[in-house]
Amino acid sequence: MATQRYLAAALERTMHPQPEHLETGAAPMRFDDTSIAFAHRSNVELKQARWMFSLIGAPALVRFGSKLLRVAVALRLPLRWVLGPVFDYFCGGEDIADSLSTADRLHQFGVKTILDFSAEGQTGELALDAARDEILATIRAAEGNDQFAFAVFKVSALSDNDLLEARGGTGRLSAIQKAAWSKVERRVARLCEEAASKNVRIMIDAEETWLQSAIDGLAESMMQAHNQTRCVVYTTAQLYRHDRLDYVRELQTKARKEGWIAGVKLVRGAYMEKERKRAAERGLPSPIQPDKASTDRDFDAAIDFALDNLDHLHIVCGTHNEASTARLADGMTARGVSPDDNRVAFAQLLGMSDNLSFNLAHRGFLSAKYVPYGPLLEAIPYLIRRAEENTSVGGQTSRELSLIRTELARRKS
Numbered sequence: 001m002a003t004q005r006y007l008a009a010a011l012e013r014t015m016h017p018q019p020e021h022l023e024t025g026a027a028p029m030r031f032d033d034t035s036i037a038f039a040h041r042s043n044v045e046l047k048q049a050r051w052m053f054s055l056i057g058a059p060a061l062v063r064f065g066s067k068l069l070r071v072a073v074a075l076r077l078p079l080r081w082v083l084g085p086v087f088d089y090f091c092g093g094e095d096i097a098d099s100l101s102t103a104d105r106l107h108q109f110g111v112k113t114i115l116d117f118s119a120e121g122q123t124g125e126l127a128l129d130a131a132r133d134e135i136l137a138t139i140r141a142a143e144g145n146d147q148f149a150f151a152v153f154k155v156s157a158l159s160d161n162d163l164l165e166a167r168g169g170t171g172r173l174s175a176i177q178k179a180a181w182s183k184v185e186r187r188v189a190r191l192c193e194e195a196a197s198k199n200v201r202i203m204i205d206a207e208e209t210w211l212q213s214a215i216d217g218l219a220e221s222m223m224q225a226h227n228q229t230r231c232v233v234y235t236t237a238q239l240y241r242h243d244r245l246d247y248v249r250e251l252q253t254k255a256r257k258e259g260w261i262a263g264v265k266l267v268r269g270a271y272m273e274k275e276r277k278r279a280a281e282r283g284l285p286s287p288i289q290p291d292k293a294s295t296d297r298d299f300d301a302a303i304d305f306a307l308d309n310l311d312h313l314h315i316v317c318g319t320h321n322e323a324s325t326a327r328l329a330d331g332m333t334a335r336g337v338s339p340d341d342n343r344v345a346f347a348q349l350l351g352m353s354d355n356l357s358f359n360l361a362h363r364g365f366l367s368a369k370y371v372p373y374g375p376l377l378e379a380i381p382y383l384i385r386r387a388e389e390n391t392s393v394g395g396q397t398s399r400e401l402s403l404i405r406t407e408l409a410r411r412k413s
């Protein structure tokens with residue numbers, strides 16, 4: 001099984017070859033060592049995970065289960081006993097204190113933590129201030145603590161979505177909206193100031209296109225303010241958008257010209273269906289690439305571009321894609337960039353692609369996990385998204401399940 005997966009990854013890499021001048025003969029990055037990938041999981045945990053991934057591998061079951069869960073939440077049924085193992089696998093805990101043991105465990109194997117308070121779509125000034133305070137607490141938890149790589153937040157946790165949309169659209173705001181927008185700017189500024197003063201790097205997640213224009217404006221002004229001599233603030237570029245490779249290039253050009261450092265988390269993008277649907281409903285051209293190959297092409301081009309411009313462009317590679325991850329790791333090796341050079345970091349989600357995170361850390365790369373936390377009931381949409389990502393495509397066993405099976409078989413032999 002592991003050999004099959006390695007061959008598949010190797011085939012994928014020959015389809016996206018490294019530029020010829022980068023071939024150095026250095027050992028390429030491999031992710032098939034499941035003993036490294038799952039060293040942090042006991043046999044009991046792996047068996048539980050095998051059971052869980054087998055269940056969520058069935059698309060019909062996930063569809064039915066998702067509906068059932070929504071009803072159960074509405075009826076306030078006790079769900080901990082059903083969801084407990086899934087929650088524990090994908091989330092750090094219900095609060096920061098609860099998540100520290102996860103951070104500790106990851107760190108024992110060289111993987112760092114990014115505490116992710118995953119509130120989004122908040123409304124009301126009190127809730128927005130409370131979200132800011134919670135994110136401030138994640139920055140303070142990371143201060144001077146080598147277990148943590150970055151802090152992170154979503155602007156939609158700090159602003160009403162309608163306001164973000166209005167600000168990014170025509171930009172014409174009513175007096176009330178203007179006052180609310182100044183508060184959003186102050187919340188974002190407060191978080192970035194705190195991160196800078198505590199020497200904690202902070203990432204701003206990317207969201208839907210109709211919210212993103214306003215987020216871009218905020219992120220750019222924070223980078224200009226805090227990234228003069230070191231890179232504190234990172235924005236996020238979604239390469240499933242056909243305009244984002246150019247955006248990354250322009251950010252770098254601007255940073256170079258004005259003498260600061262652009263920090264960019266590179267991701268493919270999480271809202272494809274929603275984006276396409278909305279564009280179709282409004283008779284607008286879709287902001288999304290025509291196909292997966294185009295997204296992959298731009299993602300890999302962004303990696304190569306960053307590797308050639310690391311003096312003014314620092315990146316976090318947020319992906320579960322093996323070929324892209326290998327491209328970046330091998331690209332660093334080929335260019336003589338040390339694996340622990342902190343201008344480049346790799347990130348995956350807790351419970352996903354451990355073969356990437358732990359094999360990267362094993363080779364000395366800066367590897368980190370998003371560790372989402374929050375009340376179990378509020379984590380349900382997040383857990384459903386993880387289940388949907390792991391349902392079987394075309395009858396194939398999900399990537400996670402096949403890795404877990406390989407490791408269990410290895411431990412038995």
Ligand SMILES: Cc1cc2nc3c(=O)[nH]c(=O)nc-3n(C[C@H](O)[C@H](O)[C@H](O)COP(=O)(O)OP(=O)(O)OC[C@H]3O[C@@H](n4cnc5c(N)ncnc54)[C@H](O)[C@@H]3O)c2cc1C
Nearest residue numbers: 205206240267268269270291292295318319320321347348
């Ligand atoms: C650490 C981390 C942080 C993240 N932060 C963000 C964030 O801030 N904002 C955000 O939006 N997402 C974020 N994501 C999610 C990310 O954007 C992807 O949805 C997810 O990681 C799957 O993409 P992939 O590169 O891992 O893997 P792959 O399986 O190689 O790619 C799947 C992705 O390819 C794209 N794709 C699939 N089919 C098509 C198609 N037909 N046409 C065009 N494109 C297609 C989609 O983006 C899809 O999600 C983050 C992911 C990680 C791991």
